[in-house]
Amino acid sequence: MASPSSSSFWSIASRQAMNSGLFITKLYCFLHVTTNYLGFMAYAYGPSMIPTLHPSGNVLLAERISKRYQKPSRGDIVVIRSPENPNKTPIKRVIGIEGDCISFVVDPLKSEKSQTIVVPKGHVFVQGDYTHNSRDSRTFGPVPYGLIQGRMLWRVWPFQDFGPLGPTPSELTN
Amino acid sequence: MRTRVLSFLNQWRGTAKEAFENVSIVAKFLCLLHVTDRYIISSTHVQGPSMLPTLNLTGDVILAEHLSHRFGKIGLGDVVLVRSPRDPNRMVTKRILGLEGDRLTFSADPLVGDCSVSVVIPKGHVWIQGDNLYASTDSRHFGPIPYSLIEGKALLRVWPPEYFGSLR
Numbered sequence: 001m002a003s004p005s006s007s008s009f010w011s012i013a014s015r016q017a018m019n020s021g022l023f024i025t026k027l028y029c030f031l032h033v034t035t036n037y038l039g040f041m042a043y044a045y046g047p048s049m050i051p052t053l054h055p056s057g058n059v060l061l062a063e064r065i066s067k068r069y070q071k072p073s074r075g076d077i078v079v080i081r082s083p084e085n086p087n088k089t090p091i092k093r094v095i096g097i098e099g100d101c102i103s104f105v106v107d108p109l110k111s112e113k114s115q116t117i118v119v120p121k122g123h124v125f126v127q128g129d130y131t132h133n134s135r136d137s138r139t140f141g142p143v144p145y146g147l148i149q150g151r152m153l154w155r156v157w158p159f160q161d162f163g164p165l166g167p168t169p170s171e172l173t174n
Numbered sequence: 175m176r177t178r179v180l181s182f183l184n185q186w187r188g189t190a191k192e193a194f195e196n197v198s199i200v201a202k203f204l205c206l207l208h209v210t211d212r213y214i215i216s217s218t219h220v221q222g223p224s225m226l227p228t229l230n231l232t233g234d235v236i237l238a239e240h241l242s243h244r245f246g247k248i249g250l251g252d253v254v255l256v257r258s259p260r261d262p263n264r265m266v267t268k269r270i271l272g273l274e275g276d277r278l279t280f281s282a283d284p285l286v287g288d289c290s291v292s293v294v295i296p297k298g299h300v301w302i303q304g305d306n307l308y309a310s311t312d313s314r315h316f317g318p319i320p321y322s323l324i325e326g327k328a329l330l331r332v333w334p335p336e337y338f339g340s341l342r
Contacts, residue, residue, distance in 0.1 A: 081322040082298065083299065084297050086321045121261075122260040123259070144257075144320070145262035146258075
């Protein structure tokens with residue numbers, strides 16, 4: 001009496017577990033394809049993009065479609081994989097594309113000394129909007145296109161600043 | 175008359191449901207293939223003179239795995255697949271000859287003379303070089319590349335069959 005009912009219980013339980021496992025796999029697959037090929041949400045914090053982004057945190061929507069079909073353009077806010085530390089993904093603005101001649105102040109906190117470089121082929125020059133506290137291409141040089149992960153489209157949170165992110169540094173509403 | 179139309183539509187509903195199920199099976203299989211090819215192991219056709227004598231000029235098919243670079247297990251002497259810093263749509267195959275912090279001395283132009291240059295590889299970068307120094311565009315020309323541009327590590331060669339085996 002005990003044996004047939006326990007075996008059917010286990011078979012039902014294992015079938016349920018397999019169904020749930022399959023569903024989770026399909027859901028994960030769908031999420032993976034969406035975040036790797038369409039777009040993803042990013043939480044951005046830090047002082048390097050003041051006044052465009054809050055230092056204490058913003059939730060942004062980024063897309064990965066445009067980087068496949070066209071080159072990044074000046075003014076785009078992009079997520080890059082840091083050339084100094086492959087585990088970090090800073091968010092900066094594209095100031096110059098390949099072939100541009102960029103003049104920038106190397107360290108505004110220390111001196112007014114400026115430097116001029118030509119951006120090599122296949123690279124972009126990225127810079128934070130708050131140049132006094134930003135580690136960007138002025139420090140680690142122009143970044144190859146292959147390191148760009150996505151382009152920021154829209155800010156979702158804080159809600160007072162909900163809206164698109166434009167090509168020039170923009171003021172926050174408070 | 176109406177019952178005939180209804181029965182005709184019911185027939186189509188059955189076929190449509192079957193078709194949808196078959197398509198979803200194919201889609202799931204393609205999904206699995208894609209994930210394996212991109213994140214676990216894939217086969218690549220490589221050609222060009224820059225890795226002679228290790229890789230043939232006319233083209234080889236090699237198996238590359240995409241797991242080691244995510245865990246930082248790429249070491250000196252590995253043959254890796256790298257996204258070119260000059261053209262993001264091209265993948266190149268080269269050997270790693272220096273990791274971050276190493277000091278490298280190389281001859282700037284091996285055809286001309288012994289004018290040698292010494293560099294220290296910055297943090298987060300690696301030095302890639304082709305085995306055929308005379309016909310390879312590599313870190314001697316475009317400098318050390320960021321580690322994140324590495325996309326895979328070559329495991330073994332599967333074609334041509336007489337050269338089957340690990341790359342040495």
